[in-house]
Amino acid sequence: MTDLSWFSTSHWIMAGLLLGFAIAHSGLAALRPWGEQKIGSRLYRVLFALVSIPFATCLIIYFFNHRYDGLVLWRVQGVAWVKPTVWWLSAISFFFLYPSTFNLLEIAAVKQPQVHLYEKGIIRITRHPQMVGQLIWCVAHTLWIGSSFTLLTSIGLMAHHIFAVWHGDRRLKSRYGKTFLAVKERTSIIPFLAILQGRQQLKLEEFLKPAYVGVTAFIALLWWGHPWLMVMTAKVPW
Structure with a gap:
């Protein structure tokens, strides 16, 4: 009989958290047209943030506190090239992850939140992204x-994002129709x-904007504060 004692309760909890976040986040995105008609775009953005941000924060803290749970699949932290590779990949990932947050006033609902159809910068x-x-x-x-815990988390995150690719394209097609289909033909x-x-x-001049300086500063701050972040999240008894 296969021994699955390494598959700790934390694996199930993380799977549940990821599923719950995916349902809440993508569900609220799908309901946006209906919700904005009922309560307005600003209030709906606030509602979206009040659900998504605390949920995401819980996910991040739980991941940090249980990242080494379960089975050790490989151990390469002592290999010379691994650490710089991980840091460089992590830094590059943020340049893809955060262009969607450039409209900070819309995210904070200070300006009227919009659904944008981009075809420049990182979208090229x-x-x-x-x-x-x-x-x-x-x-x-x-x-x-x-x-095994980190592998499960990564698989769950990617499953949600792959679904979000289909879901996002579907919502943009519903909103913009042939205009989106034309953009889809010119992008990948x-x-x-x-x-x-x-x-x-590719037009490199489109990347010469203050927002990318902000992302670079955030990466530097995260690199500097990473040890402190680990200490602080460890104090949460999850």
Whole structure:
């Protein structure tokens, strides 16, 4: 009989948290047109944030506190090239993860929240930068930690983001119709594919904007504060 004692309760809890977050986050995104008609775009954005941000915070804390749970699948932290590779991949992942947060006043509902159809900057590289950024982050952290808990977390995160690719395209098609289909033809999900196929052109000047300086500063702050973050989350008794 196979011994599954290593599959601790924390694996099930994380799976449940990931499923719950996916349902809440994608569900509220799907309900946005209906919700904005009922309570307005600003109030709906506040509701979305009040659900998504605490849920995501719980996920992050629980992951930090249980990242080494379960079976040790590999142990490569002592290999010379692994640590710099993990840091560089993690840094690159944030340049894909956070372009969607550039409209900070809309996120905070100070300005009227909008559904945007972009075709510039990071979108020229991939139409779904958050999915690509999450993939890079998962590869880096799963390589570094090497536990079954981290692998399960990465699989769950990627399953949600792959669903979000389909879900996001579906919502944009419903809203913009043929205009979105034209953008879809000129962009790609796989990074740089549309550029290599000649359907898109990379314009580096579009990356010369203050928002990317902000992302760079955030990465530096995260690098500096990472040990402190580990200590603080460890104080949460989860």
